Amino acid sequence: MNAADLIRRKRDGAALDADAIDWLVRAYTDGDVPDYQMAAFLMAVVWRGMDSAETVALTLAMLRSGAELRVRDRVSPVADKHSTGGVGDKVTLAVAPLVVACGLPVAKMTGRGLGHTGGTVDKLESIAGLRMELAPGEFLRLLERHGLALSAQSRDLAPADGKMYALRDVTATIDSIPLIAASIMSKKLAVGPSHLLLDVKVGSGAFMKTAADAHRLAATMARIGADAGVHTVAALSAMDQPLGRAIGNALEVAEAVDILHGRGPADVTALCLHETAMLLHMAGIVATEQDGHARAKQAIQDGSGLAKLAEVVAAQGGDARQIEDTSRLPHAPHREVITAPQSGYIARMDAERIGMASVRLGAGRLKQGNPIDHAVGLMLLAKMGDRLDAGAPLIEVHARDAAQVASIHDDLLDAYTWSDAPPAPLPLLLGSVSGGG
Amino acid sequence: MNAADLIRRKRDGAALDADAIDWLVRAYTDGDVPDYQMAAFLMAVVWRGMDSAETVALTLAMLRSGAELRVRDRVSPVADKHSTGGVGDKVTLAVAPLVVACGLPVAKMTGRGLGHTGGTVDKLESIAGLRMELAPGEFLRLLERHGLALSAQSRDLAPADGKMYALRDVTATIDSIPLIAASIMSKKLAVGPSHLLLDVKVGSGAFMKTAADAHRLAATMARIGADAGVHTVAALSAMDQPLGRAIGNALEVAEAVDILHGRGPADVTALCLHETAMLLHMAGIVATEQDGHARAKQAIQDGSGLAKLAEVVAAQGGDARQIEDTSRLPHAPHREVITAPQSGYIARMDAERIGMASVRLGAGRLKQGNPIDHAVGLMLLAKMGDRLDAGAPLIEVHARDAAQVASIHDDLLDAYTWSDAPPAPLPLLLGSVSGGG
Numbered sequence: 038m039n040a041a042d043l044i045r046r047k048r049d050g051a052a053l054d055a056d057a058i059d060w061l062v063r064a065y066t067d068g069d070v071p072d073y074q075m076a077a078f079l080m081a082v083v084w085r086g087m088d089s090a091e092t093v094a095l096t097l098a099m100l101r102s103g104a105e106l107r108v109r110d111r112v113s114p115v116a117d118k119h120s121t122g123g124v125g126d127k128v129t130l131a132v133a134p135l136v137v138a139c140g141l142p143v144a145k146m147t148g149r150g151l152g153h154t155g156g157t158v159d160k161l162e163s164i165a166g167l168r169m170e171l172a173p174g175e176f177l178r179l180l181e182r183h184g185l186a187l188s189a190q191s192r193d194l195a196p197a198d199g200k201m202y203a204l205r206d207v208t209a210t211i212d213s214i215p216l217i218a219a220s221i222m223s224k225k226l227a228v229g230p231s232h233l234l235l236d237v238k239v240g241s242g243a244f245m246k247t248a249a250d251a252h253r254l255a256a257t258m259a260r261i262g263a264d265a266g267v268h269t270v271a272a273l274s275a276m277d278q279p280l281g282r283a284i285g286n287a288l289e290v291a292e293a294v295d296i297l298h299g300r301g302p303a304d305v306t307a308l309c310l311h312e313t314a315m316l317l318h319m320a321g322i323v324a325t326e327q328d329g330h331a332r333a334k335q336a337i338q339d340g341s342g343l344a345k346l347a348e349v350v351a352a353q354g355g356d357a358r359q360i361e362d363t364s365r366l367p368h369a370p371h372r373e374v375i376t377a378p379q380s381g382y383i384a385r386m387d388a389e390r391i392g393m394a395s396v397r398l399g400a401g402r403l404k405q406g407n408p409i410d411h412a413v414g415l416m417l418l419a420k421m422g423d424r425l426d427a428g429a430p431l432i433e434v435h436a437r438d439a440a441q442v443a444s445i446h447d448d449l450l451d452a453y454t455w456s457d458a459p460p461a462p463l464p465l466l467l468g469s470v471s472g473g474g
Numbered sequence: 475m476n477a478a479d480l481i482r483r484k485r486d487g488a489a490l491d492a493d494a495i496d497w498l499v500r501a502y503t504d505g506d507v508p509d510y511q512m513a514a515f516l517m518a519v520v521w522r523g524m525d526s527a528e529t530v531a532l533t534l535a536m537l538r539s540g541a542e543l544r545v546r547d548r549v550s551p552v553a554d555k556h557s558t559g560g561v562g563d564k565v566t567l568a569v570a571p572l573v574v575a576c577g578l579p580v581a582k583m584t585g586r587g588l589g590h591t592g593g594t595v596d597k598l599e600s601i602a603g604l605r606m607e608l609a610p611g612e613f614l615r616l617l618e619r620h621g622l623a624l625s626a627q628s629r630d631l632a633p634a635d636g637k638m639y640a641l642r643d644v645t646a647t648i649d650s651i652p653l654i655a656a657s658i659m660s661k662k663l664a665v666g667p668s669h670l671l672l673d674v675k676v677g678s679g680a681f682m683k684t685a686a687d688a689h690r691l692a693a694t695m696a697r698i699g700a701d702a703g704v705h706t707v708a709a710l711s712a713m714d715q716p717l718g719r720a721i722g723n724a725l726e727v728a729e730a731v732d733i734l735h736g737r738g739p740a741d742v743t744a745l746c747l748h749e750t751a752m753l754l755h756m757a758g759i760v761a762t763e764q765d766g767h768a769r770a771k772q773a774i775q776d777g778s779g780l781a782k783l784a785e786v787v788a789a790q791g792g793d794a795r796q797i798e799d800t801s802r803l804p805h806a807p808h809r810e811v812i813t814a815p816q817s818g819y820i821a822r823m824d825a826e827r828i829g830m831a832s833v834r835l836g837a838g839r840l841k842q843g844n845p846i847d848h849a850v851g852l853m854l855l856a857k858m859g860d861r862l863d864a865g866a867p868l869i870e871v872h873a874r875d876a877a878q879v880a881s882i883h884d885d886l887l888d889a890y891t892w893s894d895a896p897p898a899p900l901p902l903l904l905g906s907v908s909g910g911g
Contacts, residue, residue: 045646048520073509080517083485128786207513209482 040064040074047081055094064099072204079201079210087215089260095215096261099223102197104173107229108144111177112184114320115142117230118312119221121254122154124242124392125279125417129157130293131301132316134345138336139313139329141186141320142242144176146191146228150401150409151206153242153392155289155443157188159401162365163287163411167355170259185349186188194227206405214250218257226265232320233262233269234312239467240277242388248273248467255470261474268319274308278386278421285400285414285435291363297343304420304465310334311466367412369435373442374418375449377425384456386421391452398436411415414438415449419460422460477511478499478697484518492531499535503634509641516638516647524652526697532652533698537661539634539904541610544666545581548614549621551757552579554667556658557726558691559591562716562854566594567730568746569753570622571783575773576750576766577759579621581613582867583628583665587846588643590679590829592726596728596838600724600803600848604792622786631664642889643842651687655694663702669757670699670706671749676904677714679825685710685904692907700909705756710904711745715823715858719740722837722851722872728800741857741902747771748903773867804849806872810879811855812886814862821893823858828889831882835873850874852886859897 038060043053053061061078064070071177083141087095101332108115116136120126150156159171171179171188179186192199198220225233235258238244239251255271262269281302283292295301296309303309313336314329323329343360351357359365399410415434419425432449434442475497483490490498498515499705501507501845526530545552553573556561562821570580595606608616608625616623629636635657642648662670672695675681676688692708699706718739720729732738750773751766760766775780780797796802832838836847853870856862869886871879 041644041646048517048646073513073641074645076510076514077517077647080481080485080514080521081646084517084521131736204510207478208511209478209485210514210519260850 038064040070040078044074044078044081045087047054047078047085050085052088052091054348055090058091058094059098059101061311062095062102062197066102066200072180075201075204076208076210079205079208079216082216083213085212086213089257090376091256092215093261093264095266096219096222096226098195099195099201099219100226103195103227104171104193105227105229106177106194106448108180109229109231112142112144112180114231115144115180115456116232116313116316116320117144117225117228118234118236118316119225120236121221121238121244123238123276123280124388125281125284125289125305126155127160127281127283127289127293128236128305128309128312129388130160130290130346131296131342132312133187134297134349135309135313135333135336135342137183137185138341138345139317139322139332141317142180144186144228144230146176146188146194146224148190151399151405152403153389153396155284155286155401159409159411160286160289161187163290164350164359165356167350168353172354179349179352183349183352187349187353190224197221203405214254214257217244218254218261222261226267227241230267232316233267234316235259235269235271236312237271237273238276239273239387240275240388242279242392243276252470259272259470259472261472265410269472270315270319272312272315272469274466275463275465276388277463279388279391279417280308282417283414284392284395284417285398286409286411286444287366287368288414288416288435291366294343294360296362297337297346299337308465313352345425369412369437371436371438371442373434373439374430374438375432375434377419377427377429377431378450379455380427381426381455381457382424382459383419383421383453384460385454387452390448391415394449394452397445398434398441422462424459477507477515481511481515481518482524484515486832487522489525489528491758492527495528495531496499496535496538497541499532499634501899503539503637504546508811511682511878512638513641513645516642516645516653518652520647520650523650524904526694529652529694530672530698530701531656532722533656533659536632536634536638536656537663539724540632540664541630541755542664542666543610543614543631545614546666546668546704547800549579549581549617551668553658553669553671553753553757554581554583555661555671555673555753556662557673558675558681559656560675560713560717561591561825562718562721562726562742563675564597564718564720564726564730565673565742565746565749567597567727567783568733568779569749570624571734571786572746572750572770572773572779573753574620574622575778575782576754576759576769578754579617581623581667583616583661585627588842589840590826590833590838592721592723592838596848597723597726598624600727600795601787601796604787605790605857606789616786616789617721620786620789621783622782624786624790628659632660633760635660639697640842651691654681655691656886659695662699663704667704669753670704671753672706672708672751672754674708674710674711675713677712677825677835678823679716679829681714689907696907696909697750698909706909707752707756707816707906709749709752712900712902712904713825714900716828716854719854719857720851721829721832721854722835723848724803724805725853725872726852730804731780731800734783736774745902779889780886806849806874808873808875808879810871810873812869812871812879812883814856814864814866814868816892817862817864818892818894819861819892819896820856820858821897822891824889828852828886831886831889834882835871835878847874859899
């Protein structure tokens with residue numbers, strides 16, 4: 038095998054066979070193929086794409102680059118749930134404990150935030166003492182004992198993905214559906230659940246801006262999962278505006294606790310119930326999704342979902358009192374309300390822009406490894422379709438100081454489009470794609 | 475400026491402004507932009523192309539990465555002549571001394587062979603003692619004294635091209651018309667002639683396989699030259715079969731001497747006369763191209779072209795007796811004739827395949843820096859349109875031993891297509907594109 042020849046074939050639009058892809062990923066991981074050849078190859082993939090067989094082969098090559106946890110050999114059934122990332126997406130924080138409270142274990146390894154979207158690890162690390170960097174042995178012990186383990190992605194799993202992602206990040210080769218699908222799925226398959234629910238976000242705050250792209254990504258990932266024998270469903274959901282009201286780490290933990298109390302915002306609560314119901318139904322815990330919905334609501338009403346979250350936070354060294362009383366979470370010293378600049382309906386919100394404003398407060402990072410500020414963020418006091426009078430409260434900014442608020446004020450307001458008539462309501466749930474297994 | 479952002483913009487099909495291109499080339503040459511980012515950028519250029527302004531900007535950025543010789547400030551007019559490379563292309567060896575003998579100085583820096591095409595430096599180094607690595611000062615002194623200097627490309631000129639070419643070679647990013655044009659033209663402009671004739675090869679033995687691509691490359695280079703104030707003409711010529719009969723370094727020097735004696739093969743002699751006439755006409759040495767033809771023929775008949783070659787060879791330390799008597803050039807110990815496997819007309823020849831067979835004898839190199847064997851090569855005893863009986867002499871192989879001949883025998887014969895009827899004759903000269911200046 039010869040890297041330049043494989044690059045040339047991909048550049049010319051050929052499909053590579055599994056042996057070639059496997060060789061390339063292995064040689065790159067071992068350092069025998071240099072970054073510059075992989076960078077050229079990745080750009081050729083952005084250009085030419087990969088067919089289904091190539092994408093599966095890439096995923097499996099990345100999977101085989103490291104250890105496999107195979108959680109389903111220890112606990113079965115066992116679920117995993119992944120979101121492609123959006124603004125204000127704290128769904129995992131509520132769905133994971135709800136699903137476990139309903140009798141389905143969840144083994145969740147998750148990422149840190151990058152760019153305009155937050156990461157579940159960063160959000161959970163708002164909780165004092167909570168250890169998110171779990172060794173595989175501890176991850177498995179927690180899963181067996183509590184039915185739930187929450188960890189940062191282990192570097193031992195799919196290390197090729199870590200190396201390739203870092204390269205893609207600096208070579209403008211992130212935006213490729215087969216590369217995104219292989220990156221996500223290699224990490225999910227390395228954990229090895231029996232059931233996998235993928236939440237593919239689509240809209241202004243998502244990486245997939247169009248329904249067509251989101252559907253392609255969903256179908257690609259569902260097929261990879263099915264191929265690997267994992268019962269996989271990829272559900273599309275809207276990210277046209279931030280999810281819920283809270284954006285920022287501690288603020289989103291508090292909102293997740295609100296959801297588990299049954300007092301969360303309507304949109305994000307609906308999505309949490311829907312995903313919980315889907316997972317319970319997929320794993321055969323309930324007979325129908327409708328039954329799953331009822332079961333999820335019950336786990337909210339009886340407090341068992343919240344109790345499960347507090348139990349696991351404590352088991353991972355975190356201060357569970359911050360879950361019981363979210364006013365104990367880190368809070369920003371300066372709060373300031375931005376008001377509506379005009380009267381009217383909120384017709385559109387640019388979720389990516391709003392997410393970036395929160396990042397600039399310090400809630401997220403523009404580069405991997407940057408520190409973040411868990412306390413800062415935004416509380417959206419109005420959402421799409423709401424009617425406000427000029428001067429009415431629009432956003433509460435949680436910041437370090439007034440200068441920070443001033444620095445994002447205009448950009449935040451630019452993210453809103455106003456109209457005189459109420460906008461047509463947009464659906465939150467946009468269908469799903471199943472892969473057998 | 476940010477390299478990832480420039481890659482992204484090119485990936486998305488945007489045209490970059492001159493400042494951005496200049497920054498990228500400078501930062502890459504200085505080592506501030508790593509190979510992997512440049513590799514991704516280059517693949518994005520292969521994909522998206524570059525418009526005229528971008529290609530000019532890239533050329534000038536590469537030109538400014540090093541010294542400029544500006545030969546036209548020392549001698550004026552002064553011509554340069556460049557071929558994009560073919561099989562058996564010894565035209566420069568005859569045209570340069572002919573043009574100088576007719577009164578137009580020629581400053582020629584040239585490359586080594588790579589892949590299936592030969593390089594003028596390698597061919598001239600068949601001559602014992604000839605120094606082709608000239609320092610700029612000596613190059614200029616020779617030019618002033620003899621009207622002709624022949625040198626390997628100086629590493630001080632357009633060093634960005636050297637670094638980028640080495641990267642392109644291993645990342646499958648050679649095949650891009652703007653990148654090829656900028657690479658050639660940055661080196662030509664760094665020498666700085668007043669008149670430049672580009673011979674763009676098209677056909678089975680050329681890098682440009684189609685007339686459309688060759689025309690695009692010709693037009694791109696002519697425009698770059700005109701933009702830089704150099705009177706530039708890009709002429710297209712056929713490379714459907716090897717040029718002349720000789721392929722291989724010493725064999726081609728001997729054939730160039732034959733041309734200067736007026737006894738060279740018809741096709742390559744016609745091309746030499748045509749290019750000499752064009753250059754003399756471009757520089758105003760003659761009033762019409764027809765006059766240029768007559769002048770070139772005269773320089774053959776009176777021996778002044780050959781005398782000029784011998785003079786410059788001697789001035790650069792070479793053994794001029796090898797020019798006067800080409801039997802003194804290196805010769806291979808084993809000569810063997812391959813015969814026609816069938817009766818018929820030679821309908822087609824795969825020039826690239828024939829060139830590669832010669833490379834495998836040792837006449838060329840597959841990797842930069844590999845040594846070459848000046849003595850070996852092929853003498854084509856028949857060309858397209860010739861009718862042969864089965865068993866008639868087809869190719870005389872000049873090799874180290876019989877095993878070498880056996881190793882290329884079948885592949886060589888596979889390069890020939892035979893027909894019962896004579897093939898339609900193909901034109902050698904395919905028009906030209908001018909850039910003012």
